[in-house]
Amino acid sequence: MEPSTSTAGLPPSNKRRIISSTTTIQSLNEDIISTVFSYLDFIHLIRCSAVCKSWSRAIDKSKLLQALYNKQKGIFGGEFSISTFSGRTWKRQLQDFAISQHRSCLHAGSVDIYQWKGHSDGINRCKMKMGLLLTGGTGKVMRLWSIERYKCLAEYYLPHTDPLIDFNFDESKVVGLVGSHICLWRRNERKSIFSSHGGQFPRSTCMCYVDPEAVVGGEDGRARVFDMYGRKWSRIIKMHDGPITCLSFNDDQLLIGGSSFGQVSLSDLSSDQQVATLKTNDYADLTTLCYNSCSHMLFAGSRAGRVSSWDLRMMKRLWEVRVSPNFISSVQHMRGDISIIAVGGIDGVLRLVDQQNGDILSNCIMDESSRKLYRSQPSQSTVTRKKGIRVSEEARLDLIPRTSRPSINSLAVGMQKVVTTHADGYIRVWRFTK
Known part of the structure; x- marks a missing residue:
């Protein structure tokens, strides 16, 4: 009989050594990691530096970011020595440069759209x-989903037959409003680990969440606060005479609620007292809110296709512009960017709007004639790539096929990209590059 090649005859110690001899990225020293990072471009290197302390230390030590920064942008008339600046100043320079790259690409860069059937x-x-x-x-x-890999990482199943109304997530958990129940999932678990008792109140319409509180807006104009740690409804805040249609928080723990009458109410969460009421010109139903903590500006989209902006420091309206002929479903901006907001709605046009004055910078749709397979995996949805095109403000939307502009139900903005989701179950990632 030939000798077996299995590990059955090996001593127990050898078995353990074979099983445990796996290589992870933590096994690599900083020099090897720096060599790998040297193949990345500037934006991806900034993202990697934010992943963990060890990666950030390796990138700082190798001065890869400084080299790429000096290569792409000669500030102060040319290259400079990093030793002239504090670490904080240098990080600020990096952030400002990354945001300027983001702004430039969204405003005038080329557009590729990666899409797949998500639901x-x-x-x-x-x-x-x-x-x-x-x-x-x-x-x-x-x-x-992982946006970079277009891959589903986890699924979270609803514990009730009630519809999913709203949700949010952080590093460790997912919080959802299912009917009149607040449900909680751990990020690594499929089943809900907690579901509140159904509230005895009119139909819920929206939710916002900042740990440790979730706030639910209702058709009766009241916001109900749920304490995630105490796991109970803690208080009720009267915000409007009509239904609350959208909710948000600002940095000063002010609760911001939009209504079906075109008004925005601001209430202090600590005292439950109303602080101010902001009004639009046409009193159309507000459908979405977006607060920018860097500029203290609040943006609201309406059913009439208008976007309004207020400065919350002065409680003053800055501008109001009709950017779309139809219902606006979502208005968002990238964290830290005070220049551009993305607007999407029922007409399917992705609009990029100047935060400061409401000017429409660009109107983007899909080029339906372009179709290229990007990647297909047996266990995953097929990902296809299409070209995005910019159309003029005077373009006749009724002459553009609906396949090139499917209605946008919601959107989110990241570095040099906008993600849109649609009624046909598709997820589309709009990537903007120079």
């Missing part, structure tokens, strides 16, 4: 953080 049913909402996208809609499951 069999429609996708009503999406939230994006840390390179991850959470989607959900008319079906009974939420999915968490």
